[in-house]
Amino acid sequence: MRKLSLKELNRLSVSAYKATEKTPIVVVLDNIRSGMNVGSIFRTSDAFALEGIYLCGITVQPPHKEITKTAIGASASVTWTYKKSVVECVQHLKNEGYKMLGVEQTDSSVLLQNIEISTKNKYAIVVGNEVNGISNEILPLLDMCIEIPQFGTKHSLNVSVCTGMVIWDLVKKIKL
Numbered sequence: 001m002r003k004l005s006l007k008e009l010n011r012l013s014v015s016a017y018k019a020t021e022k023t024p025i026v027v028v029l030d031n032i033r034s035g036m037n038v039g040s041i042f043r044t045s046d047a048f049a050l051e052g053i054y055l056c057g058i059t060v061q062p063p064h065k066e067i068t069k070t071a072i073g074a075s076a077s078v079t080w081t082y083k084k085s086v087v088e089c090v091q092h093l094k095n096e097g098y099k100m101l102g103v104e105q106t107d108s109s110v111l112l113q114n115i116e117i118s119t120k121n122k123y124a125i126v127v128g129n130e131v132n133g134i135s136n137e138i139l140p141l142l143d144m145c146i147e148i149p150q151f152g153t154k155h156s157l158n159v160s161v162c163t164g165m166v167i168w169d170l171v172k173k174i175k176l
Contacts, residue, residue: 018077022050022051023048023049023175024121024122024174025050025123026050026052026093026122026123026125027041027045027053027054027124028054028089028125028126028127029041029053029054029055029056029059030056030057030126030127030129030134030135030138031056031058031086031128031129032129032130034130035064036070037158039067039070040164041127042062042078042080044160044164044167045074046078051122052078053080054080054082054093061080061082086135087135090126090141090142091141096122097122098121098124099144100124100142100143101123101124101143101145102128102139103128103146103147103148104139104145104147105145105156109146110144111146111147112147112165115144115169119174123170125166125167126142127159127163148165148166
């Protein structure tokens, strides 16, 4: 066994990436305070060729040193849009036909492994602030909340980690 070289990985250039067919998923960042979390989500979104990212509220925007550090260039490849109001962003995406999936522990959350995905739909994954979660104002606008089962002493995961888990699960159900 040996590691593959960068040349063997056949990575796309930014222009080739922008021209590729995208996975019908966007991520909505609802007041994410850490630029490192934002950069990590950019990197994951690039890896799975998502349609884009919406940065809302206090979420930092590129160029930002913490985003640059963790995104490793993905903020140049992934399409992103800033919206001051997460409510307006979510309403806009609903009007565009996206199924709105919040990642939040609620009284009606569906466990990640139990969600059913249709390849006919477009999806928006909404993730919330590291301390407060998803804004209460958008909960009624969501089609579903997804919860990742946990078995330890903590009741939450880092926002970039759980975003990656949800993205992978949806991509797997859509593409594989």
